[in-house]
Amino acid sequence: MNKLNKRYLNIQEKIRSYDHEYYILDNPSISDQEYDDLFRELQQIESQNPDWITPESPSQRVGIKPANDFSTFKHFSQMLSLANAFNEEDLKNFHDRIIKNLGDDQRINYFCEPKMDGAAISLIYEKGILTRGVTRGDGTLGEDITSNIRTIRSIPLRLRQSEHSFPDLLEVRGEVFISKSDFNDLNLKAKQKSEKVFANPRNAAAGSLRQLDPAITSSRPLAFFAHGIGSCLGKAFIDLQELFTVFSSWGLPVNDLNQLASSITECSKYFQNIESSRDTIPFEIDGVVFKVNEIFLQKQLGEIARSPRWAIAHKFPAEEVYTEIEKIDFQVGRTGILTPVAKLKTVNVGGVNVSNCTLHNFDELKRLDPRPGDGALIKRAGDVIPKMVEVIPKQKNRSDSIKIPKKCPCGKAEIVINFQSEWTIVDTNTSKPIKRFSSSYEAKKFLDENQALKIHIAEERFETPFMKCSGGNNCPEIFQGKFTHFVSRKAMDIDGLGQEILLTLINQKFIKDFADLYSLKDHRSELEKLERFGKKSVDNLIKSVKKSTSVELHRLIFAIGIEEVGETTSRNLANYFGTIDSLLKSSYEDLIAVPDIGPRMAAKITDYIRD
The missing domain is CATH 2.40.50.140 (Nucleic acid-binding proteins)
Structure with missing residues (x-):
């Protein structure tokens, strides 16, 4: 290693140290001029020796060419959502559930932290070097925004050496945010340039992360706090308190307001203190997060659906x-x-x-x-x-009460009362009810299995508080709504198909069912002639449609829009059947065996398959 190379590596380390002082500790030890001179020297050496440049060099935070699109990346460990508590009783119930699971003799400590109102991300470090930054996405798949993440000065490109060794692989979970003062400055500059202002810091942070040009992200005053881990290979932590101490030693920013509580009563006091000082906290928060401190207890408690049993977000009362x-x-x-x-x-x-x-x-x-x-x-x-x-109510000249419309806004169909039915097995001799079912299939099955009895089925219909358009797919609103759901981010995630574009494709007869979306590539020249369509936008649309063919099965099941089948049920169906063909060939008996699917839901899915 020659003298210049040593100087180059020394400058890198110095700049990383000064960045840590400035962006993490808020206590710079050199002037801006001295820092700029050092940075220019780094750039000069790199311009003369381009083969020395590595991704973690401080000069590489900005300078990457704009991307055409973000690729998806599967998290090594799922990014779960948090269950919410809205009052003291909810918080007590959370604690009681933990005690019930772990036993009365287990001492529980809680790690308390303000709930940042920003954009959740995952950082992947391999042997201490940042290799990837990913959005939360749907918790399983996120967008690879590494180029943008690298522009955030408070995120170390290389972890600082300390007494704690680096894991082979580490997923750092945290929140990107913009402070209140920086947000006000950002909007002030936008107004001065007659540009669109942001509604709130959260939207500004999330929008900045999804810019295709990293230079735009770099111009935004983004900051980061680490608040947890996903996968960690080659190192173990005892509890969250130790984890955050180690994070700080590695140069990862953590919130100074974090605190350990030894009881649920202390958690309540922490919540009250944070709530009362909310206006003085320099960044937006919307509550407090409580987590079981000991990691082995977290693993023991596990998770339910898409949230951990060992953590809860206590939200502030709504304004x-x-x-x-x-x-x-x-x-x-x-x-x-x-x-x-x-x-x-x-x-x-x-x-x-x-x-x-x-x-x-x-x-x-x-x-x-x-x-x-x-x-x-x-x-x-x-x-x-x-x-x-x-x-x-308005004091004078108050208008009449709103009347329920008789026709759908589409103008093509009548509005009808939405009924639900219950099927009762009745003793034919006494007319007394024997058993009730929420699906006709179950009732008929019971009848077939008990043919020796003198019984019959009586259907009881009762009104719901909902009204329904009777037009089915003939109603443009219903028809377009199905496509809007199909292409949405949590479903097939097809970019470039907003409401106006979808409406154009429907009106021009390019799409009559979901399968037609995958034939749009055969109509490229016709699409390019449409208003708001050009060669580039058509190329991007076709690329996005093709990309959607590789989504996970649970998202496809969710996308097709079976009534009452949400994200969790879609995952259960995907895990149970494995393929869409197996699901579409399933019987009522098959469906009733799926975890968390009852007779009513099984009947809904069976009806969808038959149709």
């Missing part, structure tokens, strides 16, 4: 804001259910601009009785979904 109701519309979903939606005078609720608020069903519409011109209290339930809490 309530007053606004005015402008009108009530009715929207039709992919299942035909008609939903009343209040159009509101735009108001900011918890950092998000809200102009629409679903009223869910007609019972809720009747209960609240909202009318144009009335006032309304709006909150974001769980800091996510806008909810109308209360209606404040």
